[in-house]
Amino acid sequence: MKQKRIIIIGGGIVGSTAAFYLSQDPEMHVTLIDEGRGNATRAAAGIICPWLSQRRNKTWYHLVDRGAAFYLELMQDLQKAGMPQLPYKQTGTLVFKKKDSLLEKLATMAQERRNQSPMIGQLEVLKGQKLREQVPPLVTDQGAVLTHGGGRVDGGQLLDQLQGLFQQQGGQLLKGKAQLLANQQVQVGADLYDYDEIILAAGAWLPGLLTPLGYEVDIAPQKGQLLELETTFDTDTWPGCMLHGEIDILPFEGGKLVIGATHENDQGYDLSLDRKQIQQMKDIATSFIPDLAQCEISQTRVGTRAYTSDFLPFYGRLSQQPAILVASGLGSSGLTCGPFIGWQLAQSILGQKTGFDATPYSPDAYITVR
Ligand SMILES: Cc1cc2nc3c(=O)[nH]c(=O)nc-3n(C[C@H](O)[C@H](O)[C@H](O)COP(=O)(O)OP(=O)(O)OC[C@H]3O[C@@H](n4cnc5c(N)ncnc54)[C@H](O)[C@@H]3O)c2cc1C
Structure with a gap:
């Protein structure tokens, strides 16, 4: 049997999910190439709760809503493939508002959205003691909407599991910087690799991959920084907390809290740490949980998100060169929609229908010939 030669460049959430699904098919010979620098997926906070966003763009919402729901399928598939410990959990999400009127408005929007998005689950408006039942050391006058369907994922653990299973299923993982050549070839160091798709x-x-081949790509980098605190709290079942502005407090097992993140549009691909911004984010979190003042910062992370000029992700085949499939521009909700996009790209190569209309996300509007 002649296998189809598939190369995937980029081992973030999109590439690793596609690699996992493609390598389940014995007719595919799959090579995943990753340089491993600045990977957004490993830097990400891990909130999977798109439903209470104020963003009104329906095309974006449709994708992230399906993306969040896809996590349940992905976890089942990881379990079937032999993963005992899953990196995703639905522990709920609290979205805080400073004013009662805004809280009511948010609750109404969430109720309406639940008709189309049943994964939102039970909804509650909580204040005071009711909030502290969820997060005991919380000290705030603000109220929050709790959506029980909100989830959290450890992006690094998810990548390790997807890539580990990919290799067990016969996939080849190469570390290095890939360069795309014109004649259906990829170069990594001195080695050349042919591909069918x-x-x-x-x-x-x-x-960086497409510009040398004469394409113009509508993508800009955005720097994101966050911090981790090791606490003595029993954080296992705490919901995620989305505070006003850009700061979230995301609890993981064993007392770990992830706090972030910045959205910096003027820093290019810089991955250096800005301690002032890290301290500012810790101070905001401490204004909600004063006990955090005593906690040392145990880790910091910096990553680069990809943005398009209209803030929508794109993915699919290039109509100019259908053997090339692309995905980018996932922005700050890429951990939410990334696995669903990776799965769809894999289905496209496998010749399977997905039942999801991907035409609004076509790459053709974002990748043009110069
Ligand atoms: C601080 C931060 C917090 C975030 N929090 C959240 C969140 O809570 N919820 C959410 O939904 N989203 C979040 N995001 C967004 C999300 O992480 C990203 O949108 C998503 O991970 C992007 O995935 P990707 O696979 O497209 O890209 P990436 O994860 O960036 O992966 C791309 C990979 O391609 C590799 N690569 C690039 N060029 C080459 C080459 N020439 N050769 C070989 N390899 C190459 C890179 O090294 C990298 O590993 C956050 C992002 C950041 C930075």
């Missing part, structure tokens, strides 16, 4: 899942670095 290729997925470019290089996140914010997609222009």
Whole structure:
């Protein structure tokens, strides 16, 4: 049996999910190439709760809603493939508002959205003691909407599991920087690799692959920083907390809290740490949970998100070169929609229908010939 040669460039959430699904088919010979620098997926906070966003763009919402729901399928597939400990959990999400009127408005919007998005689950408006039943050390006058369907995922653990299973299923993982050549070939160092079809899942670095071939790519980098605190709290069942502005407090097992993140549009691909911004985010979190003042910062992370000029992700085949599939521009909700996008790209190569209309996310509007 002649196998189809598939190359995937980029081992973030999109590329690793596609690699996992493609390598389940014995007719596919799959090589995943990853440079491993600045990967947004490993830097991400891990909130999977798109439903209470104020963003009104329906095309975006449709994708992230399906993306959040896809986590349940992905976890089942990981379990079937032999993963005993899953990196995703639905522990709920609290979205805080400073004013009661805004809280009511948010609750009404969430109720309406639940008709189309049953995964939102039970909804409650909580204040005071009721809030402290969810997060005991919380001290705030603000109220919050609790959506029981909100989830959290450890992006690094998810990548390790997907890539581990990919290799067990016969996939080849190469570390290194790939360069796309014109004649259906990829170069990594001195080695050349031929492909029948290729997925470019290089996140914010997609222009670096396509510009040398004469394409213009509508992608800009955005720097994101966050911090981790090790606490003595029993955080296992705490819901995630989305505070006003950009700061979230996301609890994980064993007392770990992830706090972030910044959205910096003027820093290019810089991955250096800005301690002032880290301290500012810790101070905001401490204004909600004063006990955090005593906690040392145990880790910091910096990553680069990819953005398009209209803030929508794109993915699919390039109509100019249908053997090339791309995905990028996932922005700050890429952990939410990334697995669903990776799965769809894999289905496209496998010749399977997905039942999801991906035409609004076509790459053709974002990747043009110069
Ligand atoms: C601080 C931070 C917090 C975030 N929090 C959340 C959150 O809570 N919820 C949410 O939904 N989203 C969140 N996001 C967004 C999300 O992480 C990203 O949108 C998503 O991970 C992007 O995935 P990706 O696979 O497209 O790209 P990436 O994860 O960036 O992966 C791309 C990979 O391609 C590799 N690569 C690039 N060029 C080459 C090449 N030439 N050769 C080989 N390899 C190459 C890179 O090294 C990288 O590993 C956050 C992002 C950041 C930075």
